[in-house]
Amino acid sequence: MSIGISPAAGEALADWLEASRALKSASDNTITAYRADVLDFIAFLTAHHAEPQGLAPLSRVTTTDMRSWMAHLRNDGCAPRSMARKLSAVKSFYRWLSEREGFEPTAVLSARAPKFQKKLPRPLTEEAARAMIDTVELQSSDGWIGARDAAVITLLYGCGLRISEALGLCGRDLPIGQTLRILGKGRKERIVPVLPVAQSAVQNYLQLCPYDQEADVPIFRGARGGPLNPRLIQKVTEKARMQLGLPATATPHAMRHSFATHLLAAGGDLRAIQELLGHSSLSTTQAYTSVDEVHLMKVYDATHPKAG
Incomplete structure (x- = not known):
């Protein structure tokens, strides 16, 4: 699939990636992933509309375009987790681009990622x-x-x-x-x-x-x-x-x-563990409560006289 991106749009993408690197301290791997995900989206739009994507076409993306893109990803066998990552990159780009170019990005920002089961951390004993x-x-x-x-x-x-x-x-x-x-x-x-x-x-x-x-x-x-x-x-x-x-x-x-799970099992406070791990969101740390619950249920099933 050819990408078909105008020089102006290509320059905007490069500027956004540089801003992400400078302002968000994004790693090289993150920048590479961002670039690939946004270019894949633009490539889809190029094929979908049969025209190169410049700044003006990018600003006119509709809800229907977004649904078509998500359907295209599903048909390509893209996993829900990967779809969510790609959508997150495109949304981030559009937040930045809409502020710079002065257009309304609601169609992109309101698109919903597919739900997926988050993988629980696998601690050691x-x-x-x-x-x-x-x-x-x-x-x-x-x-x-x-x-x-x-x-x-x-x-x-x-x-x-x-x-x-x-x-x-x-x-x-x-x-x-x-x-x-x-x-x-x-x-x-x-x-x-x-x-x-x-x-x-x-x-x-x-x-x-x-x-x-x-x-x-x-x-x-x-x-x-x-x-x-x-x-x-x-x-x-x-x-x-x-x-x-x-x-x-x-x-x-x-x-x-394992550090986090063992602290939690010993009665550690979730907020304190969040600080120790350096998680920006408590929801990330809360995954460990699920891990601990799984452990507790295994202990219960193995030891309770009425279990089994």
Whole structure:
């Protein structure tokens, strides 16, 4: 399907992507996805109306156009979750474009995404989380690399960090004290407490690491001294979970899910957990209440004398 976009519309799309990068601190992957989703929409309009899409045609998109596009996506086998993502990107573009060009974007903004069942986080048990940390450390014959991997996984589970946040820690963040100042998604800052076990894991790694710590350089290094690639942590976690017989859902990000779920199970406050995770919306954190309910029902079914 040819795209058929005018130079002016193409420039507008580029400007919007740049604005998203600057104002929303969108990642490169997000920008790439935004661009592809909006171009797919414009390509559909080009074919649907049999004419190239400039700024004027884009401003005249109707409710019927939106319904036709959604039907086209369904017929193409696009999953509801992907459809919702594409619609979100198009809406974001139209909010920006309508303000700049001065037209009414109601037809686009009122379009509804299909409902889909959100995937619940898949946490590890407390025993499995501890075993994962211990087993990860044994995957390398080089002691400092094993200590490095264990320190990263311990931060994910002990502090609820995203892998990008753990690998983003620099020399200026040392020494690791009782709290860490984390710059998360959207450059949102939060303070997280650091358990003694996490402090010890990082300190053990630093003592063994052959590279000097510099203020503006990540503390977690690759074998040759460069910043640690997150893919290496994913790989070592995969090896450890296969040795432990854990499911494919036992990923580095699952350690963060486990942090939240175990806190909630221990009576943690949902708002406090939201702050610790750096979620902008409480609804995101509320997914963990469903996880905990699932766990409680499993315990009930397995232990209640009248169950089964």
